[in-house]
Amino acid sequence: MEYFKRYFEFVKPYRLLWIFGILFAIILTGIDLYIPLILKRFISLFTESTHSKNEVVIVIRGMVITLLSVYVVRAILRGLTASFNHKVGYGIVCDLREKLYNHLQTLSTKYYSERQTGKIMYKLTSDVHIGEELFAHAFPETIINLIIFFGVSVILFKINTELAMFTLLPMPIIAYLIIRFSLKSRKAWRKVQEELSDISAILQDNIVGMNVIQSFTQEKYEEGRFKTESESHFKAAMTAVNTWGTYYPIIEFVAAIGTIMTIWFGGNLVLQGKLEIANLVAFLLYLGFFYNPIISLGRLTELYQRGFANAERIFKVIDAVPEIKDKPGAIETKKSAAKEIELVNVCFEYMKNKPVLHNLNFKAESGKITALVGPSGGGKTTIIHLIPRFYDPTSGSVKM
Numbered sequence: 001m002e003y004f005k006r007y008f009e010f011v012k013p014y015r016l017l018w019i020f021g022i023l024f025a026i027i028l029t030g031i032d033l034y035i036p037l038i039l040k041r042f043i044s045l046f047t048e049s050t051h052s053k054n055e056v057v058i059v060i061r062g063m064v065i066t067l068l069s070v071y072v073v074r075a076i077l078r079g080l081t082a083s084f085n086h087k088v089g090y091g092i093v094c095d096l097r098e099k100l101y102n103h104l105q106t107l108s109t110k111y112y113s114e115r116q117t118g119k120i121m122y123k124l125t126s127d128v129h130i131g132e133e134l135f136a137h138a139f140p141e142t143i144i145n146l147i148i149f150f151g152v153s154v155i156l157f158k159i160n161t162e163l164a165m166f167t168l169l170p171m172p173i174i175a176y177l178i179i180r181f182s183l184k185s186r187k188a189w190r191k192v193q194e195e196l197s198d199i200s201a202i203l204q205d206n207i208v209g210m211n212v213i214q215s216f217t218q219e220k221y222e223e224g225r226f227k228t229e230s231e232s233h234f235k236a237a238m239t240a241v242n243t244w245g246t247y248y249p250i251i252e253f254v255a256a257i258g259t260i261m262t263i264w265f266g267g268n269l270v271l272q273g274k275l276e277i278a279n280l281v282a283f284l285l286y287l288g289f290f291y292n293p294i295i296s297l298g299r300l301t302e303l304y305q306r307g308f309a310n311a312e313r314i315f316k317v318i319d320a321v322p323e324i325k326d327k328p329g330a331i332e333t334k335k336s337a338a339k340e341i342e343l344v345n346v347c348f349e350y351m352k353n354k355p356v357l358h359n360l361n362f363k364a365e366s367g368k369i370t371a372l373v374g375p376s377g378g379g380k381t382t383i384i385h386l387i388p389r390f391y392d393p394t395s396g397s398v399k400m
């Protein structure tokens with residue numbers, strides 16, 4: 001959650017666009033909820049026998065004009081909302097990616113030697129995309145779905161309380177199914193992401209080291225390793241899709257029972273003269289709106305969960321502190337090139353309690369050739385890496 005909040009720092013430059021995008025989406029929802037009311041009036045024109053033919057024609061003309069203007073406004077708003085929200089979403093992805101990359105440039109060799117390049121690349125290419133999903137889709141859709149859910153509930157109860165209560169009977173079952181589905185699917189999709197990141201890591205390692213694989217004829221071995229990773233991803237994806245495939249049809253089926261019950265019970269109410277036919281049609285139209293928000297909210301919780309997980313992965317990189325830091329009061333060197341290099345009592349270890357260099361002292365003078373000779377793994381490359389300060393010695397000093 002802590003990490004998740006930090007996404008909002010990235011919304012700041014786009015907040016006006018974002019607010020307008022959401023505002024337009026709310027107006028669009030209002031329009032969608034208004035249209036069945038026009039249709040209801042349209043039907044009641046024919047079922048109520050109080051209107052003369054001329055009156056009906058005038059009212060219908062008015063309705064056509066209203067509907068036409070409403071649909072024009074709707075089309076314009078739809079275009080604007082999509083454009084605004086996506087500009088915000090992709091803008092955030094772009095800014096986040098740049099910030100991440102800039103920070104990566106400050107991190108020291110140790111950071112990279114401890115991590116697979118492919119996984120870092122995955123963060124920069126795939127993980128940051130959650131910014132678009134969250135801000136262009138998840139947040140606006142959550143607001144819209146909540147409005148539809150509560151708006152339609154009120155409308156259904158206003159049309160006919162008895163019928164509304166009867167129709168909403170399957171609601172607890174649907175809510176239970178959606179919560180279970182969200183939990184399962186979240187776990188499954190997280191696994192899919194991890195597997196994809198593993199594939200990206202193995203690919204990066206192998207593509208960069210292809211000449212090594214080929215010269216040691218390790219193709220068959222690497223083929224096997226890649227196959228294992230690739231198939232793990234396939235299995236994870238299938239689990240995730242199957243979760244959806246199992247729950248979604250059940251949820252839809254239970255929702256359909258609501259509609260069937262409305263037709264049965266509502267039909268009876270009409271026969272008994274307790275409900276107008278126009279109201280029953282409006283009720284059915286609104287019922288069509290009713291279940292979608294619940295199903296969407298289930299999907300959205302999953303998106304937020306992914307957002308939480310990704311935020312942690314991304315902001316942990318941004319928070320990583322460079323290993324190599326200047327001491328307070330360090331002065332900038334004025335020399336363009338070092339005259340001599342001296343190592344004094346240098347100790348160094350890559351991992352705790354596994355010393356590689358122990359009390360090393362030597363001086364490499366300008367104009368002379370200094371040779372480092374030793375067995376493989378003796379520490380020659382390590383010494384060379386200490387000179388440009390890829391690493392700091394554990395103790396002792398490297399002087400120039």
Ligand SMILES: Nc1ncnc2c1ncn2[C@@H]1O[C@H](COP(=O)(O)OP(=O)(O)OP(=O)(O)O)[C@@H](O)[C@H]1O
Nearest residue numbers: 113350351356374375376377378379380381382383
């Ligand atoms: N990034 C690293 N993380 C952990 N241990 C490392 C790392 N790089 C080297 N080592 C270890 O440090 C020791 C010294 O390695 P180094 O590469 O400096 O030897 P070298 O003298 O250059 O060997 P070679 O002649 O094979 O190039 C070895 O035991 C090696 O396993």
Ligand SMILES: [Mg+2]
Nearest residue numbers: 377380381382
């Ligand atoms: Mg070496």
